[in-house]
Amino acid sequence: xxxxxxxxxxxxxxxxxxxxxxxxxxxxxxxxxxxxxxxxxxxxxxxxxxxxxxxxxxxxxxxxxxxxxxxxxxxxxxxxxxxxxxxxxxxxxxxxxxxxxxxxxxxxxxxxxxxxxxxxxxxxxxxxxxxxxxxxxxxxxxxxxxxxxxxxxxxxxxxxxxxxxxxxxxxxxxxxxxxxxxxxxxxxxxxxxxxxxxxxxxxxxxxxxxxxxxxxxxxxxxxxxxxxxxxxxxxxxxxxxxxxxxxxxxxxxxxxxxxxxxxxxxxxxxxxxxxxxxxxxxxxxxxxxxxxxxxxxxxxxxxxxxxxxxx
Amino acid sequence: xxxxxxxxxxxxxxxxxxxxxxxxxxxxxxxxxxxxxxxxxxxxxxxxxxxxxxxxxxxxxxxxxxxxxxxxxxxxxxxxxxxxxxxxxxxxxxxxxxxxxxxxxxxxxxxxxxxxxxxxxxxxxxxxxxxxxxxxxxxxxxxxxxxxxxxxxxxxxxxxxxxxxxxxxxxxxxxxxxxxxxxxxxxxxxxxxxxxxxxxxxxxxxxxxxxxxxxxxxxxxxxxxxxxxxxxxxxxxxxxxxxxxxxxxxxxxxxxxxxxxxxxxxxxxxxxxxxxxxxxxxxxxxxxxxxxxxxxxxxxxxxxxxxxxxxxxxxxxxxxxxxxxxxxxxxxxxxxxxxxxxxxxxxxxxxxxxxxxxxxxxxxxxxxxxxxxxxxxxxxxxxxxxxxxxxxxxxxxxxxxxxxxxxxxxxxxxxxxxxxxxxxxxxxxxxxxxxx
Numbered sequence: 001x002x003x004x005x006x007x008x009x010x011x012x013x014x015x016x017x018x019x020x021x022x023x024x025x026x027x028x029x030x031x032x033x034x035x036x037x038x039x040x041x042x043x044x045x046x047x048x049x050x051x052x053x054x055x056x057x058x059x060x061x062x063x064x065x066x067x068x069x070x071x072x073x074x075x076x077x078x079x080x081x082x083x084x085x086x087x088x089x090x091x092x093x094x095x096x097x098x099x100x101x102x103x104x105x106x107x108x109x110x111x112x113x114x115x116x117x118x119x120x121x122x123x124x125x126x127x128x129x130x131x132x133x134x135x136x137x138x139x140x141x142x143x144x145x146x147x148x149x150x151x152x153x154x155x156x157x158x159x160x161x162x163x164x165x166x167x168x169x170x171x172x173x174x175x176x177x178x179x180x181x182x183x184x185x186x187x188x189x190x191x192x193x194x195x196x197x198x199x200x201x202x203x204x205x206x207x208x209x210x211x212x213x214x215x216x217x218x219x220x221x222x223x224x225x226x227x228x229x230x231x232x233x234x235x236x237x238x239x240x241x242x243x244x245x246x247x248x249x250x251x252x253x254x255x256x257x258x259x260x261x262x263x264x265x266x267x268x269x270x271x272x273x274x275x276x277x278x279x280x281x282x283x284x285x286x287x288x289x290x291x292x293x294x295x296x297x298x299x300x301x302x303x304x305x306x307x308x309x310x311x
Numbered sequence: 312x313x314x315x316x317x318x319x320x321x322x323x324x325x326x327x328x329x330x331x332x333x334x335x336x337x338x339x340x341x342x343x344x345x346x347x348x349x350x351x352x353x354x355x356x357x358x359x360x361x362x363x364x365x366x367x368x369x370x371x372x373x374x375x376x377x378x379x380x381x382x383x384x385x386x387x388x389x390x391x392x393x394x395x396x397x398x399x400x401x402x403x404x405x406x407x408x409x410x411x412x413x414x415x416x417x418x419x420x421x422x423x424x425x426x427x428x429x430x431x432x433x434x435x436x437x438x439x440x441x442x443x444x445x446x447x448x449x450x451x452x453x454x455x456x457x458x459x460x461x462x463x464x465x466x467x468x469x470x471x472x473x474x475x476x477x478x479x480x481x482x483x484x485x486x487x488x489x490x491x492x493x494x495x496x497x498x499x500x501x502x503x504x505x506x507x508x509x510x511x512x513x514x515x516x517x518x519x520x521x522x523x524x525x526x527x528x529x530x531x532x533x534x535x536x537x538x539x540x541x542x543x544x545x546x547x548x549x550x551x552x553x554x555x556x557x558x559x560x561x562x563x564x565x566x567x568x569x570x571x572x573x574x575x576x577x578x579x580x581x582x583x584x585x586x587x588x589x590x591x592x593x594x595x596x597x598x599x600x601x602x603x604x605x606x607x608x609x610x611x612x613x614x615x616x617x618x619x620x621x622x623x624x625x626x627x628x629x630x631x632x633x634x635x636x637x638x639x640x641x642x643x644x645x646x647x648x649x650x651x652x653x654x655x656x657x658x659x660x661x662x663x664x665x666x667x668x669x670x671x672x673x674x675x676x677x678x679x680x681x682x683x684x685x686x687x688x689x690x691x692x693x694x695x696x697x698x699x700x701x702x703x704x705x706x707x708x709x710x711x712x713x714x715x716x717x718x719x720x721x722x723x724x725x726x727x728x729x730x731x732x733x734x735x736x737x738x739x740x741x742x743x744x745x746x747x
Contacts, residue, residue: 058408059429060740060742165576170718257515258718273400274704275703276425276701276741
């Protein structure tokens with residue numbers, strides 16, 4: 001009896017030792033990734049949050065030490081903050097909505113059977129492959145009021161009397177930048193939706209058709225619900241990518257004319273590189289980071305909900 | 312066991328590479344040292360140089376030839392990289408924050424104040440005094456490179472702005488080159504007659520504050536001036552006469568657009584558009600520098616009739632132009648200061664200047680017979696420069712004030728008052744505001 005007990009205890013000890021060893025091995029295997037995360041992500045992020053609550057100015061060295069909420073106050077009291085927040089919302093909402101709609105329409109069309117479909121699918125993906133700087137500069141030239149092909153066509157086809165200054169007029173600048181962004185990004189949506197659409201069983205659609213469902217009913221009642229999961233992922237990713245995007249607007253308008261296309265990431269750039277106020281720039285970065293974190297929590301919950309529904 | 316060893320090795324490799332990357336100064340030092348070792352075999356040093364992009368392909372070729380010649384003669388190696396001005400500015404700021412600056416930078420005069428205030432510039436006064444060519448630079452040029460009695464840059468290019476006119480277009484419209492603001496604003500039927508707008512303005516980008524500075528100087532106004540305590544202040548709101556003059560400047564901008572003298576699209580134009588429009592004949596006259604001479608090669612037909620005149624001034628004002636004296640910066644974190652100054656002295660040397668900057672040299676002994684050299688030099692006496700303060704926020708405020716008048720419909724008075732406050736706020740932010 002006693003021997004059995006000792007055997008059991010020895011077995012338990014071995015199991016525990018093995019588990020301990022496994023945990024140790026797992027930790028060692030994870031160590032490179034942990035070091036990578038700590039130094040390249042956690043440290044810079046921590047530094048930004050630290051600077052947000054400190055006076056950090058590249059020129060004015062008399063400004064040092066703990067700033068409390070002063071940097072946040074500087075940002076909120078900035079005369080362009082409300083305008084830039086509004087611009088960020090408009091830029092993000094209209095870009096993502098436009099990309100979603102155009103991407104979905106493109107996917108529906110390319111999901112039909114027609115000759116040369118494969119070639120067409122490849123060509124439609126080209127805007128996504130064009131580097132942002134090239135796309136931005138090309139559209140900038142095409143939309144130029146003096147040399148641009150678009151104004152040339154609009155005037156010569158008598159659609160407008162005078163060339164339109166798309167990028168230089170506060171009324172047109174934001175819609176123009178959004179349009180070009182949609183042009184560049186919709187192929188990504190389209191390909192994602194197309195892949196998801198092709199996994200929908202054809203029998204299901206045929207059955208619905210036999211039951212008398214029209215084209216729109218089939219789309220809204222069968223296709224769209226099947227795309228719920230991919231839609232959530234793609235929308236969430238693009239809301240974040242678009243709202244924090246700096247390069248596209250910078251290449252096309254640098255936030256102008258007269259702040260008409262300035263978004264919060266451009267404001268961060270101005271604070272750090274033009275006004276040299278790194279503390280205020282960090283405060284705005286922290287505000288954006290918190291907003292994105294809230295969005296992520298929302299996404300995570302929604303994703304879990306969809307997974308539960310599917311299971 | 313093998314798994315563990317692999318993981319430990321991977322961790323060590325990762326940590327080592329991250330340390331190497333994060334301590335960028337150290338990393339660069341290592342690469343510089345290895346280059347230096349290579350250089351040592353030739354008896355020289357590697358000088359890290361960041362430059363603005365040359366104004367033309369030809370100029371770029373000549374610069375590279377001169378660098379090769381310098382390398383051969385000095386035994387030093389020059390690691391030369393080109394950037395746009397905006398990129399260059401941002402790269403210098405980032406590298407300065409990491410104490411990893413290059414040895415020599417081809418810069419803009421607008422950066423002198425901010426780099427000095429950041430405490431990153433080397434005091435070159437002693438080196439300059441012992442430089443054998445020092446006497447070839449005028450006092451005005453030396454003054455433009457000096458802050459608090461310290462010489463902080465070596466000048467490599469100097470230009471003033473002039474009023475460039477397409478003579479044929481003026482003839483077609485039946486007018487002479489304007490000499491006053493009133494003459495400019497009287498050209499209301501010019502577009503009808505000549506088919507192009509008569510007068511160009513830049514309202515955004517680096518050019519806009521430079522133009523505004525000139526128009527203000529024509530009324531003897533300064534964007535900010537040194538006070539008794541050595542700090543700076545915009546004094547317009549303390550002096551009604553000054554404020555009135557500033558209003559007149561903004562009124563001129565407004566009138567240019569309202570009277571159809573200037574293309575309304577120029578509300579959003581910077582130097583790229585304005586230079587291009589003048590050199591391609593889309594605008595009849597424009598205030599610009601003599602680098603447009605290089606457009607004679609690319610646009611020979613449009614550029615053959617260019618006249619060079621003084622910038623039109625208000626009747627109750629005076630002549631003024633913007634003097635742009637571009638500096639070569641040497642940073643106090645550089646390991647090769649002596650070699651960097653040696654290269655800077657070569658760039659400012661007679662041979663290099665004659666080869667690369669013949670029409671716009673800061674040296675008094677380098678000039679050409681072309682109109683682009685002589686006619687521009689004749690205007691140098693009326694040249695004004697920016698005060699040596701941090702200009703980032705001030706330049707942006709100047710651009711914003713023009714936009715207030717041209718885009719937001721604000722009155723010239725509102726724009727002038729706003730600019731005065733914005734300049735003082737910017738000075739306050741950078742610790743340069745005089746409360747006296």
